[in-house]
Amino acid sequence: MINAAVTGASGRMGKLLLENIIEMDGIQLSAAFDLVNIGKDVGEVAQLGKLDVEVSDVADMATVLKESKTDVVIDFTIAAATVVNAPIVADAGVDLVIGTTGFSPEQRSIIEDAINRNNTTGIISPNYSMGVNVFFKILQETAKYLSDYDIEVIEAHHNQKKDAPSGTAMRAAEVISETLGGKDFVYGREGLAPREKEIGIHAVRGGDIVGDHTVLFAGGSERIEVKHQAHSRNAFASGAVKSAIWIANAEPGIYTMDDILGF
Numbered sequence: 001m002i003n004a005a006v007t008g009a010s011g012r013m014g015k016l017l018l019e020n021i022i023e024m025d026g027i028q029l030s031a032a033f034d035l036v037n038i039g040k041d042v043g044e045v046a047q048l049g050k051l052d053v054e055v056s057d058v059a060d061m062a063t064v065l066k067e068s069k070t071d072v073v074i075d076f077t078i079a080a081a082t083v084v085n086a087p088i089v090a091d092a093g094v095d096l097v098i099g100t101t102g103f104s105p106e107q108r109s110i111i112e113d114a115i116n117r118n119n120t121t122g123i124i125s126p127n128y129s130m131g132v133n134v135f136f137k138i139l140q141e142t143a144k145y146l147s148d149y150d151i152e153v154i155e156a157h158h159n160q161k162k163d164a165p166s167g168t169a170m171r172a173a174e175v176i177s178e179t180l181g182g183k184d185f186v187y188g189r190e191g192l193a194p195r196e197k198e199i200g201i202h203a204v205r206g207g208d209i210v211g212d213h214t215v216l217f218a219g220g221s222e223r224i225e226v227k228h229q230a231h232s233r234n235a236f237a238s239g240a241v242k243s244a245i246w247i248a249n250a251e252p253g254i255y256t257m258d259d260i261l262g263f
């Protein structure tokens, strides 16, 4: 049985991660961390009924991970928190499933260095849904055929999302850029901004949109739009908990969703 802890347990993703851990075979909840509701039963906080796991203060993370015999921490919080918490987790010899987005290259290096120096296992993915990871493959193929078309990435999310553009939109642009041997990115356009051959990246925020990503390949007299729409955050939460089960039996290292999905 794998012991899993959740950080940001009372967040939108945190609650769904708890639900998936409870429902999935082979994994159980060992600890939960948050900034609020410290000492309360996390199941009651998340309105899932009593789970006999209390919300712990992030300041006590190293001790709590040890005492609870946690094998893996699933982190969907905010980049500034993950970059502090992930090294504590890795230094405790515990594996990591990171869903947080919005890392700078420097923050990402700090996290990867912590996993590598401790010889632990981790996965850092901007999107744990099966569909989005297939969407990335379709983008690679489409870019090969339409390499000289104008390419624009457009994402839309709910009005509470803190980071922009989304991690998924950034990864979509990277996947296309890698396929085409390197492309510049431009974020939105305003004023005198004639189009060059760069990839445009655009963020829309409104209402309760779970997560839409569209990539437009536009030519002289036609266009193709490749689109993914998430209907529920469960697409992400179930993928993350399945990843936590998968990495428990993996060799130390940093994995991608391609490894987990067998692509």
Ligand SMILES: NC(=O)C1=CN([C@@H]2O[C@H](COP(=O)(O)OP(=O)(O)OC[C@H]3O[C@@H](n4cnc5c(N)ncnc54)[C@H](OP(=O)(O)O)[C@@H]3O)[C@@H](O)[C@H]2O)C=CC1
Pocket (backbone or CB within 6 Å): 007, 008, 009, 010, 011, 012, 013, 014, 033, 034, 035, 036, 058, 076, 077, 078, 079, 081, 082, 085, 098, 099, 100, 101, 102, 125, 126, 127, 128, 129, 163, 167, 236
């Ligand atoms: N990879 C994927 O598949 C997906 C990734 N995401 C990403 O996951 C992240 C979280 O999204 P979402 O759940 O919507 O956001 P929420 O704001 O709903 O949840 C984040 C939670 O983390 C808490 N938190 C903040 N700082 C810390 C800290 N230092 N230690 C522990 N907890 C902390 C927040 O507390 P408080 O509210 O008090 O600040 C909040 O409860 C985002 O980066 C988002 O982009 C989201 C969906 C899918």
Ligand SMILES: O=C(O)C1=N[C@H](C(=O)O)C[C@H](O)C1
Pocket (backbone or CB within 6 Å): 101, 126, 127, 157, 161, 162, 165, 166, 167, 168, 169, 210, 211, 212
């Ligand atoms: O914050 C969200 O909600 C989401 N964030 C992820 C991202 O930034 O790509 C994934 C998903 O689109 C939902």
